[in-house]
Each structure stands twice: as structure tokens, then as C-alpha cells.
Amino acid sequence: MTDSTGTTAPAPTADLDGAAAPDRSGLYLVDGSGFIFRAFHALPMMTRPDGTPVNAVLGFSNMLLKLLADVKAEAVAVVFDSARLNFRNEFYPDYKAHRPETPEELKPQFALIREATDAFCLPSLELDGYEADDLIATYARLAQEAGRPVTIVSSDKDLMQLVGPGVAMYDPMKNKHIGPDEVFEKFGVQPDKVVDVQALAGDSVDNVPGVPGIGVKTAAQLITEYGDLDTLLANAEKIKQPARRQKLIEFADQARVSRRLVQLEANAPQPKPLEDLRVREPDHRRLIDFLKAQGFRSIVARVEMEMKRDGRIADAGLPASPATPGAVDADGVVAPQPTATVEKRYELVQDLAALEVWVRRAQASGVIAVDTETNSLTPATATLVGVSLSTAPGLACYIPLAHGSAAAAAGQLDFDAPPPPKQIPTADLMAALKGMLEDPAILKVGHNFKFDHQLFARNGVTVSPIDDSMLISYALDGGAHGHGMDELAELHLAYTPISFKEVCGTGKTQITFDQVPLDKALDYAAEDADITLRLWTLLKPRLVEARMVTVYETLDRPLVPIIADMERAGVRLDQDALKRLSQDLAVRLVEIEKDVHQLAGQSFNIGSPKQLGEILFDVMKLGAGKKGKTGAYSTDSSVLEELAEQGHSIAQRVLDWRQLAKLKSTYTDALQEKIEALTGRVHTAFALAATNTGRLSSTDPNLQNIPIRTEEGKKIRRAFIAAPGNRLISVDYSQIELRLVAEMANIQALKDAFRDGLDIHAATAAQVFGVPLDQMTPDIRRKAKAINFGIIYGISGFGLSRQLGITPGEANSFIKTYLERFHELKVWMEATKSFARDHGYVETLFGRRCYMPGIQDKNPARRAFAERQAINAPIQGTAADIMKRAMNRVPAALAAAGSHAQMLLQVHDELLFEVPEAEAEQAAALVRAVMEGAASFSVPLVAEAGIGSNWGEAH
DNA sequence: CGCATCACG
């Protein structure tokens, strides 16, 4: 490895990349003092449970661990300064005089760092009256003379003068080798002239005076020209520039003193012979004990993992090392980066003084991850239990607000319970954070921020501006995978976060977050904020690369506060009406059940498809019965309807029972349970990143599937009512998806029909079946309507035949005629499928991508399915985009008009509002206008509004 | 916890 001729620069003295065989002959000289200060200033203050500050100890330990993992050396020495004063002060008392006093928090860490060095079984060097740099110079010379390569581990530029044949430097902070080229880059001269340059340029940090007016650039130029400092000073009169000449003459002595200051002493006494620096086998037990005593949990984990890898602990189940970190593979998926390599620094914040640090960090960096913990999943009514923040990877805090107060909150006195921990009152926290959370210059990042936004809004804080890592992922990878934090952490960070179950348990023994002990709550909650920030850091830049910035910025992100307001508002239900409906349904279900059992000749559970199938097809022998893949008879409504048509009265009775049972269990019973005591209303959760097409979905309860198609169902819809003095307004897009088919496929005849405001299904029927509009029959129109829907779904002859109850042959001929009349459609469908095959995704008109993993599947059935998805997704997705555009504009438009209307629900093509009675007409007109203007196409968008005291009436 | 069923768009 070394260059025996000494005429060219040496190769790095050890193999730091693991590419070649490790060089065991080398000496590593670690600049311990340099690292203490760097670690101390780079890491936030942290303390052991006993209050001892340990941030520098942690940074130092991490550095040693990394070094030992990276290099295999025969000899290592960690070199320290011994005292503040050294021989340089004897001839220049002001040397390093401007250094500030050692911070109080650092003082106790010096001893711990020496302990750490011992725990790592590494030899250390220090000598009174000499700086670490002098010892490094001395031992580097010794090793060099012994023909052994030296690597100086430091980022201190003052050591660069030592670089030369057999001596290299390595900066572990930047993971950078420093050879003659790097030195030249820094000082403009070869390493052996570095002291001359420094002598001229001086160093304000070390209070080395140099020559005033001369910096590194000029110094390098002069030294290059004259060869060295002495020659330069001897020839100072010859310098052309008068000012420079005069300074050099005047400050010649000062330059010579400066050189003595920066020149390292390579002949210092040796506290230990070179042989004593040999690396010893580390004592892992001792090391782990030391690290545990400092509370460095994640380093302990790393050391234990290293031990396993080295075979010191038997364990076959080690994780495989991930692919190149951060590399982007062909699918644009970023290879996981192991999170274990980042030290976690999680802090519990229990007073406002500790909080201030975090606000300052947010102000400094301009971005902070925010997460809230609550005692329930309904943010409209949940109690805020704590807030976590993260300002840098691995750096997070948790601020408990309502822990250990469950009994107190319930008004119970429990003298056995421990007293609640010290916590900031929620109102005080909000007051302290409000400025930061509303600061337009500080970006607040959350994962599913809609939830947190609601909690802050309920506490009088409107968080803005925001980013949402979940929505960024959704814009980037919608359809490719889910976007929950745990899933994304696994995928992008190769990390499994602490699960909620682990912290709160599950089922009957589940506890709420306010009952979680603070240490566990800290681990869990701080980690959530930490991971959120890491995901954001990783995903946000990808928006630009994927050209998905506009989708995210104009469609999804602005929706967060708007949906949060809708959820928070909730919707009023007529609980008495629901109760009466439930009772009515219960009575009728019993009657029907009696009938069915009588017709079957025995008692059985009608709600069990298995038992029902056996009764119908085995016991009663009503036809053959179709069995599904599970081997059970199918008893779904299409089967029962067929049986009913054949005159089997039991089938119709079962259909009736099914319908009523569904309405009772899913709606009249369940909705009552969902009325929140605090608000007297029902608060659904709209999922913003759940569907493959860009639609929203609604859960807990789902208010996007409230019955409307049957008379019984409409009764349930009428139980959705306006508050006293208010009205409900329902505004829905008319035929939006079919309009988009006409627009996107550019179907002239269909576009004309829409522009003329025709009954679109009748117009289609006229075109396809050649029936003049004045001779249209309901049946022909019904067939055309079914085909129109079929188009949107990615039509198939089989599907259409089943829908219309005709043969697949007939259905195919309908489709053929349709595609002839609207020939542009066929072209568009083929182009869309081809695009999907080429790209693996399809796009909406607004650029949202919907990934279709199955489009290349070898199985023709699965591929055909993906092709239908590829047809449907741009249509459904564009409609969803348009609705989002409308929703983003409506609240501001209402506010600007002075309206008090509140948006409550979205049902894909419909928006529901609650509005003071007197404003209803005006609001309805305004919403219609905004919806119709949400996009501008050659096909008009049409929205229709209804007003009523309940949802049934308004629709 | 997966399946079948059915409510909506």
C-alpha cells in the first residue's frame, strides 16, 4: 500500500470501503479533543437520568464505533489535549486566548470520554504542555520512520500539514479521505508548505495573528512564488503591490511567530512507546455496561448486533443488509435506508423552559414534524393527551399533557393511583406553540395531518403552512401500496416502528394513551414525529422528480384543513327517528323470520349464507345451486331474485329479511351509537389516501353509503337533519363521469348531446339503437343507460349481459354498435390500455397517477381486470380531482359572500351543507357555480342543488 | 380474520 519510493502520494493507508483486504499494519491516530468539541456543539444537550450531560460522550462513542466498524487497524491511539496551556503560551501568551470558557455542560464529559475510550479498549495519549496535535505529529513521525502507514482521524485543518508520504487523513464526520490533493484544495499548496501559508494567513479561531490583510489565497500565491516563508520575507521589498509589501515588512516577525504557533511539534516526549498502541481484543461486556450506564440504548443495540455478526453471540436470524442505501431502483422505489445507524435522541418535555429549545430549533430550520396523541380516534371529540415534535432525524420530543389523569378526569378519587406526572397545562402549551404553529415561515409536517389539525383547531390554533407525508406518498405512489406511517417506515426506512398495540394493548385489556407510562409514551410518540420528518425528507423531493407537485399542492394538501373542518362540524341525526325505525325493523324482521322458517320447514339462521344455502338447495331442492370457490352455495341477491321469479316465495322473503337486517344493523342501530355525546352529532372520518383513484372514502361511520335507493332506505336518509333554524343543501354533479368520457375520449356525438342539454341516456339510445327520441321507450333507455355505465367500468360483454339479463352475445352486439356510433371511444380505450401497459399506471386529466400493478400479469383474467381498472381509473379519478378542486374553493367562496354555510359531507359527486335558513338559496346558487366552474372543458359541467330540512328532502 | 353480502357513488 505504501509507496516505497516516496515520490508520489500514498494510497489511503487503510481500506475504509471494505473493497480490498484490510491493511493491518497501519496506525490510526484519532484526534480525541477535536471530536469532543465537535460532538458537543453538533448534538443537542442531553443528560443521563442522574442529570450528567452526555451529548458529547454520545457523539464520541458513535464516532469510535463507526471508526472501528469501518477500519481494521493494527494500532490505534485516541489523543487528547491535557490542559488549557501548552508550550506555545510560553512564547505567545495570547495563543488561543480568544477561546471561550469551556461550557459547564462539557466539563464533566471529559472524564466520561476517557472512560469511553477505555471501555472501547483503545489506548489513549496525552501529555502535559502539549496539544493533541503535537502528539499526533510525534507519533505520525515515529510510525513513518518505522515504515508503517498512518491515518490521522480528524477534521482539523491544522493537522493537514502532516499529510505526506505514508500519512493520510480521514474525516469521519464527512466520511472523506484527505490526501495531498484535498490539502491543496484547502490551502493552495502542497502539505509541506501548509505551515507557511498558515503563518501568513493567520487563524482567528486560534488567535494566530499572521500578516494583516493576507488570507489563504494570497498566502498560497506568495508561497508558490517564493518557495517558503523565509525566502518570501527576505525578498519582501521586491513585492510589487505597495500595501502588501509594506505589511510583509512590518509584520515579518509576527509571521515567524505565527509559524511557530502553527508548526506542530513532531519531537514531543512520548508518553507511551509505539508498541503499546497495538489494538487489543475489545471487552464487549465492559463496553456494553459503560454504554448502558450512559443510557445509549441504540448504540448498545448496535454493539450487540456487531457481536452477533462477529459470531460472538450465536444468532442465525440476522437481517440481511439492505441494498445500496438511498438508491432508486427502476420502479422509482427508494431502497430502504437502515434507520438503526441514526442515534435516537428523544426528550420528554415537562415544562415551558424545555419547550422553548424546540421552538427555537423550528425557527432555525423552518420545518418541524408535529404529531398529537389522544384518547380516541375521533378528533372532533378526543381529548388531547400529548404532542410530539421532531426537528431533525433522530431528534424528537414528547410533551405529555393529560397523562395519568384518567381517574381524575372521570371524577373518581383513587388514592392508590400514583399522582399525575408533571405536565404543562394544555392551554399553556397552546399559547406557547401558537406563534410557531401559525408562523408562515415554519412548515409543519404531519402524517395524516387532518387529525392533528382538528385537535389544534379545537384549541384555538390554526396550523399553517403544513405538509402531509401521507398525502405526499399518496400523490407519488397511489395504487402501488398503502400510505400508513408503519408501512412507509418499513418500505422507505427499513424500520419497524413501535406499534400502538405494543404500547396500549389490544381488545379488552386495551388502555387509552393517557394511561401509558411516560417513558413508553415518549418512545412511541417521539418516534412518530421522528419518522414523519424522515419520511417527509425522503418523499418531498420526489414530488418534483415525479412531476407530482401540482397534484399534491393544488388538490390534496389544501384539502387537509377543509376536510378537518367538515369532520369537526359533523352532521346532526334525528336519534328518535332512528330509534323508532330500529324498533319497527325489529318487529318486521321477527315476522319475516317466522315466515321463512315455516316455508323452510325448520328453524335456522337466515343471516348465515351457509345455512341458507343448505336449506334452499339441499333441503328444499330449489334448483341446482351455484357453488363458489369456497365450496359454499351462493345465495346473493341475484340468485335469490332468480328463485323468486321462479315463484319460490321463500326467496323473496329472504331478500326482504336481508334488506331490513342490513338497514337495521348497519344504519339505524349503528348510527345511533356513533352520535358523539360532546357535540350531539356524528363525525365521520374521510380517508384522503385510501383509494386507488383519488376518491375520498368515509369511515367510522361510513356516511358515503347511506341508503337512498329503496323507500325503506330513504327513511334513514331523512334522519339526517339540519340544526334548528338551518337547512341542508345537497349539490351534486350531473353525469360527471360520462361527461368526462366524452371529454377525454373526445367523442363528438356525445359532447354535442351534453352541450345540447339532452337526456343523455335517451340520446345514447337514439344513437345506438336508431330509435327517434319521440319514440323512446323506458326499456330502450334503460339498456342505453346500462351501456353508458358499462363504459365507465371498462365494459365487458359478460358484465353487461349480467346487468341487463340478456345473453353475452346480445350484449356484445350492443357494445359493437355503441363503439361504431362513438368510434372515438375505441381509440381512447386502446390508447389508455396501451399507456397503462407501457407505464404501469394511468393518469387523470389533472396529472394524478394511478398505479395498476396487475397490468403486466401473465394471468389473462387478472390482466383483463387491470385493463378495466385502467379504463375506469382516469374517469373516476378525474371526477374526484374536479370534486377536490371544487371543495378547495367552496369555503373561501362562501366566506367571501358572507355566507355561514358549513360543508358537512362529500359523497363522490355530491356535497352536503348546513346553512342558516335565510341563506339557503344564496348558498346553493354559489356552491353550484363553484362546482360547475371547478374545471373548464368543451363539455359543460352541470351541478344540481336541493334544499330541505333533511338529507332525503335536499337530495 | 377471511368470506359473503350489500349499502353507496
Add this chain to the structure above:
DNA sequence: GACGTACGTGATGCGA
């Protein structure tokens, strides 16, 4: 000509 079908959701009850 395969292969099993309309697209997108969520909640419920059953039964292993």
C-alpha cells in the same frame, strides 16, 4: 384461445 368478469369503496355477521 386462455381466464373469470363490470369500476371504486366500508360495515356487518358468520364461522373457522
